[in-house]
Amino acid sequence: MGQLYEIEIATPYGGLGRYDHMALCAALRVDDPARVVVEQDGMSRALVTVYPSNPLAATPAPTDHDLTMDRKGRIVIGRYHNGRPVHLRLYDILTGSAQRIALFGTTGAGKSRSLQLILAALKRNGAVTWLADLKSGQSVPEAKGQVDWHATTQEEAFHMLRAAVAVAEERMRRYASLGRTAFLKDDPDPLLFVWIDEANRLLEKGAPYRDEATALVKELGRTGRSVGVGAGLAAQASHLEEMGGSDTLRGMLKEGEVILLRWSSGMMRQLVSDGLLPTGEQLQPIPKYLGVRTLRSRLDADADDDRPGTQGMAYHLTGEHPTAMLRFSRVGSIAPTPGLDPEIVELYGDGPVPALEATSVDLAGEQYAVRGTGVILPLYDDESGDGTSAPAPSGAASPGRSLRLPDRIIAALRNGPLDTYGVLEAVKTDGGKAVKPGSVRNALGDLKADGRITSDGGMHTLAD
Structure with a gap:
């Protein structure tokens, strides 16, 4: 084809509804579904863009400018299919609120590297980061030494949540005494973010500390925003019930930041029923591999069906364009490395690791005092x-x-x-x-x- 086409569709109010993406591609005579992108406005209009090739086949590495918070408290995490930047809000300047962020994706969807980008941006912007990597530290190994508190067990994650709630409550009491109703970006207290990676291990049914951890996550989501304590969950995209129950996340995430990488059908149904995706709108599925699967004869022994993956392709469900496909900026080396990935380490920068304010250190508890020693109290x-x-x-x-x-x-x-x-x-x-x-x-x-x-x-x- 060699050209880009845009087709604007308008129907009577509420008449667009669901559509068959594969049938649309067939009607347009496009063999690669990823070349056809449909965005809806939630009412009666849609924009169909037909690209000559997959627009998200490759994305550049993030720049220093991308990882620096703008005047609205946002960073740039990637690009939409049309080349426009994807903004992720870490702090809401207008309300003085630290954000709640959720990053969902199936195995191999690029969740860990996407999280690395966010963690690196937090460090570069002076935010204190507490991270529980519940894959025994294997999910984001480069983060160790780049965050203020790095935990690898459910027990220490539980300590971390307790400490974060204690810090939030102390800030609340202190701010109330000053007559303050919100956190200020240039406050002497730093922005604090608590991230639980592989959060489903802590919050799924049958997890040993599920009930207590769920209560702490809810409390942190309720009290932390106005005092500069944000919360982030990165988890497998299966079903919200495996994350402490859908009620836990519904209120926490509807006004936060929700990013969905490659997902399961069960997760999609839950997101719609919980109101995180408007009823009647749909997302183009993210395949495991890019390109068109070619039929091969069994006699064609030399056929090479190796196709690039779709790691990092996602939707920002609570962003400005929830039905526009995006891809995270490229993070790390293309091929696996035998140890820490030098490109990811470099992404964090060589600046000092931001630490918790002195007035809150004692409240963070004894486990915080022995963090990094391997001792679990x-x-x-x-x-x-x-x-x-x-x-x-x-x-x-x-x-x-x-x-x-x-x-x-x-x-x-x-x-x-x-x-x-x-x-x-x-x-x-x-x-x-x-x-x-x-x-x-x-x-x-x-x-x-x-x-x-x-x-x-x-x-x-x-x-x-």
């Missing part, structure tokens, strides 16, 4: 001093729930709502055994997960 403090307690699976009674500290907290809250600092002071002066701040935070997390207390605006209250 008990999730629940048995108050025996021997450090031998271990968390119980979800649904079972964990050691920390049957001891006196939760009861002491409940007694303190009977006198009225208290913030975390107030709870700590109350149990310090109730005549009981001395406790550490980390033990109080852990017990508060357990009580919230059990539904015995509620937390709103940094204040803890007995549940009705």
Whole structure:
């Protein structure tokens, strides 16, 4: 063909609906479905673009300008099919909000390298990043040493979520005392992002800490935005129910940033039902390989059907163009490397790793203090001093729930709502055994997960 064509379609309001992409390609006499791109406006108009070749066959590496936040708090993560930049918001200047981000993709869809680009941008922009790589650190190995906290186990990820909630609550209390309602980009406190990679391992049905971790993710999504604590989840694109339940993500993501790489049909149905993709609109499927599959005779022994993959091709469902296919900028070496990929390491830059503000270090807890040493502290403090307690699976009674500290907290809250600092002071002066701040935070997390207390605006209250 050699030329680019655009066809604008208009129907009576609501009349466009679903369409058969393969039938459309056949009608246009196009053998490669990836050359035909359909964008809908959610009402009655569509733009059909027919390219002479796949417009996303290759994308350039990100530039320093791409990875630098613009005046709207956005970075450039790639290009749409029409060559326009794809913006990902890390911070909302207008509302003073840290963003919630979700990155979904099946195995081999390019999720890990896409995440590396975002992590590198966070570092370059001075954001403190806490990362739990739940594939034993293998998913994004270059991130180790480039983030403030790098965890590789579910237990440490749980510690990380608790610490993030504690930091968010302390900032909330501190900002309230100053009469502030939002986080400021140039605030002395740095933007903090908590990323859980392979999040389905922590939040799927049967995961040992699913209920408690889900409660912490919800709390972080609810309280972290206005105090500069963002949350990111990267996971397999199977079904939202495998991510702590769809209710966990619906409210957290509808106003956040949702990126969908190659997906499963179950995930697509869930995204539509949860309102993350407008009803009536559809996305062109992302194949595993680019190009046209050629029929070959069994006698053609020398046939070469090796086709390039589609890693990094995606849709930004909450962006300006949710039905426009995009591709992430090229990240890392084309061929696998025997160790850390030097191109990815270079992407992070040689600047210092941003660290948590000094006023929040103690609140981040003892696990934060020993991060990077390989030591994983008990999730629940048995108050025996021997450090031998271990968390119980979800649904079972964990050691920390049957001891006196939760009861002491409940007694303190009977006198009225208290913030975390107030709870700590109350149990310090109730005549009981001395406790550490980390033990109080852990017990508060357990009580919230059990539904015995509620937390709103940094204040803890007995549940009705």
